[in-house]
Amino acid sequence: MPKVLVSDPIDQAGIDILSQVAQVDVNTGLSAEELVRIIPDYDALMIRSGTQVTKEIIEAGNSLKIIGRAGVGVDNVDVPAATRKGIVVVNSPEGNTIAAAEHALAMMLSMSRHIPEANASVKGGKWERNRFLGVEVYKKTLGIVGLGKIGSHLAAAAKAMGMKLLAYDPFISTERADQLGCRLVELKLLMRESDYITLHIPKTPETLHLINAEVLSKMKPTARIINCARGGIIDEAALAEAIKEGQIAGAALDVYEHEPLQADSPLRTVGQNIVLTPHLGASTAEAQVNVAIDVAEQIRDVLLGLPARSAVNIPGIFPDSIEKLKPYLQLAETLGNLVSQLAGGRVDYLNVQLQGELASNQSQPVVVAALKGLLSQALRERVNYVNASIEAKERGIRVVETRDASIRDYTGSLHLSAKGTLGEHTVTGAVLGDSEIRITSVDDFPVNVSPTHHMLFTLHRDMPGIIGKIGSQLGSFNVNIASMQVGRKIVRGDAVMVLSLDDPLPEGILAEILKVPGIRDAYTVNL
Numbered sequence: 400m401p402k403v404l405v406s407d408p409i410d411q412a413g414i415d416i417l418s419q420v421a422q423v424d425v426n427t428g429l430s431a432e433e434l435v436r437i438i439p440d441y442d443a444l445m446i447r448s449g450t451q452v453t454k455e456i457i458e459a460g461n462s463l464k465i466i467g468r469a470g471v472g473v474d475n476v477d478v479p480a481a482t483r484k485g486i487v488v489v490n491s492p493e494g495n496t497i498a499a500a501e502h503a504l505a506m507m508l509s510m511s512r513h514i515p516e517a518n519a520s521v522k523g524g525k526w527e528r529n530r531f532l533g534v535e536v537y538k539k540t541l542g543i544v545g546l547g548k549i550g551s552h553l554a555a556a557a558k559a560m561g562m563k564l565l566a567y568d569p570f571i572s573t574e575r576a577d578q579l580g581c582r583l584v585e586l587k588l589l590m591r592e593s594d595y596i597t598l599h600i601p602k603t604p605e606t607l608h609l610i611n612a613e614v615l616s617k618m619k620p621t622a623r624i625i626n627c628a629r630g631g632i633i634d635e636a637a638l639a640e641a642i643k644e645g646q647i648a649g650a651a652l653d654v655y656e657h658e659p660l661q662a663d664s665p666l667r668t669v670g671q672n673i674v675l676t677p678h679l680g681a682s683t684a685e686a687q688v689n690v691a692i693d694v695a696e697q698i699r700d701v702l703l704g705l706p707a708r709s710a711v712n713i714p715g716i717f718p719d720s721i722e723k724l725k726p727y728l729q730l731a732e733t734l735g736n737l738v739s740q741l742a743g744g745r746v747d748y749l750n751v752q753l754q755g756e757l758a759s760n761q762s763q764p765v766v767v768a769a770l771k772g773l774l775s776q777a778l779r780e781r782v783n784y785v786n787a788s789i790e791a792k793e794r795g796i797r798v799v800e801t802r803d804a805s806i807r808d809y810t811g812s813l814h815l816s817a818k819g820t821l822g823e824h825t826v827t828g829a830v831l832g833d834s835e836i837r838i839t840s841v842d843d844f845p846v847n848v849s850p851t852h853h854m855l856f857t858l859h860r861d862m863p864g865i866i867g868k869i870g871s872q873l874g875s876f877n878v879n880i881a882s883m884q885v886g887r888k889i890v891r892g893d894a895v896m897v898l899s900l901d902d903p904l905p906e907g908i909l910a911e912i913l914k915v916p917g918i919r920d921a922y923t924v925n926l
């Protein structure tokens with residue numbers, strides 16, 4: 400049974416799903432050294448933001464297949480190191496969207512009405528009605544930095560409260576911003592005109608200290624800033640200074656450059672114009688169930704050999720299309736494996752053509768699956784959806800993707816052509832019904848066979864007696880034929896024969912088959 404390590408607190412709903420397929424060890428609060436020591440025992444690691452998954456941990460994880468982040472941000476995972484090692488990194492892109500947006504809203508309102516200090520004051524035995532004069536958000540301008548999932552949800556809520564909306568997000572269209580009732584502007588203008596600024600962007604090298612002393616100096620003295628995205632996007636020392644100096648009215652932060660927030664952080668001494676929460680954006684009962692289920696299901700699927708729906712390091716896989724694509728990924732992998740064996744291993748060129756309805760789909764995951772199949776003879780289980788493209792690039796395999804929607808022999812089909820040491824070969828396949836995979840042509844000869852573990856392919860002259868001779872050759876080596884099919888373009892021209900076998904072909908049989916008059920080529924294939 401595979402083993403999963405859960406190193407941050409995760410809702411029981413996730414543990415229950417994992418327990419169906421794996422031994423689950425919940426072990427939170429581990430140091431980096433302890434993790435490096437125990438990680439070799441595990442096939443999967445499930446985390447939240449508390450565990451820093453460093454290169455050292457990844458390199459020690461020799462059995463690790465997947466790292467599941469029960470939340471959005473994967474900045475605590477060394478994703479390039481995981482990719483290099485072929486480890487899938489998945490997250491839950493939407494499970495805590497509402498929770499984070501509502502937390503930003505709560506921060507804005509509690510800052511505006513001094514809720515934290517007023518609460519502390521009453522609990523401290525006082526009744527200071529004059530001390531806590533607040534401000535309204537109605538008709539104020541909210542500047543949203545990052546109009547993605549959380550930013551968009553917040554926009555709708557803020558609009559309903561009568562706020563005017565500005566947004567800065569270089570990666571979204573004006574139409575999308577318009578739909579959300581936001582005026583898309585440059586960061587400088589947003590900083591200058593907003594009464595509230597809320598950050599909903601990822602932490603990247605570009606966004607590190609995006610909000611620095613210079614940017615803060617553009618804000619109105621009455622303006623307030625909220626960060627429920629990631630620590631480090633605001634320069635904390637500059638922010639503390641700006642509030643202390645009265646340059647801006649206040650801030651509300653949920654996330655910090657170093658978590659837990661350091662005891663000597665300048666933010667701790669700002670006083671009443673700052674509201675600080677300990678990274679609680681995703682901490683709602685609902686969000687924790689959502690993210691735990693979302694990520695546990697993906698870990699379960701990967702451990703069962705299936706693709707994950709929200710992998711951050713598998714190119715081009717989007718959750719909404721993965722279900723539809725799943726059988727085609729399996730087809731691409733099978734055809735990739737088959738064509739690599741026909742082409743003779745060291746392949747230096749692969750053409751992947753998406754045909755029929757498949758042509759309108761995203762091609763990247765299908766190409767990755769084909770490469771995984773293509774490289775599986777050489778790399779076995781070391782190649783997977785994560786590192787297949789890198790491995791192919793390193794081997795100098797030229798990959799070309801083409802589409803032809805006009806080919807409609809099947810609803811959707813896939814045509815692979817590869818050039819290797821045995822020359823150029825092509826295979827086509829289709830998915831019948833929901834998931835039945837068929838090989839529908841080999842070197843452009845039409846066939847209709849299900850791929851099986853052991854197969855024999857021949858190219859021969861279409862003439863009487865040849866099938867019988869192959870049958871008796873196999874019989875003399877005690878190989879049982881499960882099914883046999885011949886594909887030809889013209890009568891008595893060239894033809895291919897595809898045999899599914901119950902047993903692997905013994906050494907030496909291929910040489911005997913090649914001696915049969917009329918046989919031009921023969922290939923053993925193991926899928």
Ligand SMILES: NC(=O)c1ccc[n+]([C@@H]2O[C@H](COP(=O)([O-])OP(=O)(O)OC[C@H]3O[C@@H](n4cnc5c(N)ncnc54)[C@H](O)[C@@H]3O)[C@@H](O)[C@H]2O)c1
Pocket residue numbers: 471472473492495496499544545546547548549550567568569570571599600601602605606627628629653654678679680681682
């Ligand atoms: N506090 C918490 O507990 C909590 C909870 C959930 C998410 N988060 C964090 O919130 C952030 C946003 O999450 P999301 O789900 O909305 O992500 P998202 O990917 O849906 O949206 C992010 C948006 O930021 C934009 N963006 C990227 N770089 C930018 C830049 N340099 N300038 C301006 N815009 C930029 C993108 O175009 C995108 O629209 C993430 O950092 C996530 O980790 C925090």
Ligand SMILES: O=C(O)[C@H](O)COP(=O)(O)O
Pocket residue numbers: 447448449469470471472473495678679680681682
């Ligand atoms: O990126 C996220 O999903 C949030 O920061 C939540 O982090 P958490 O799972 O550690 O609460």
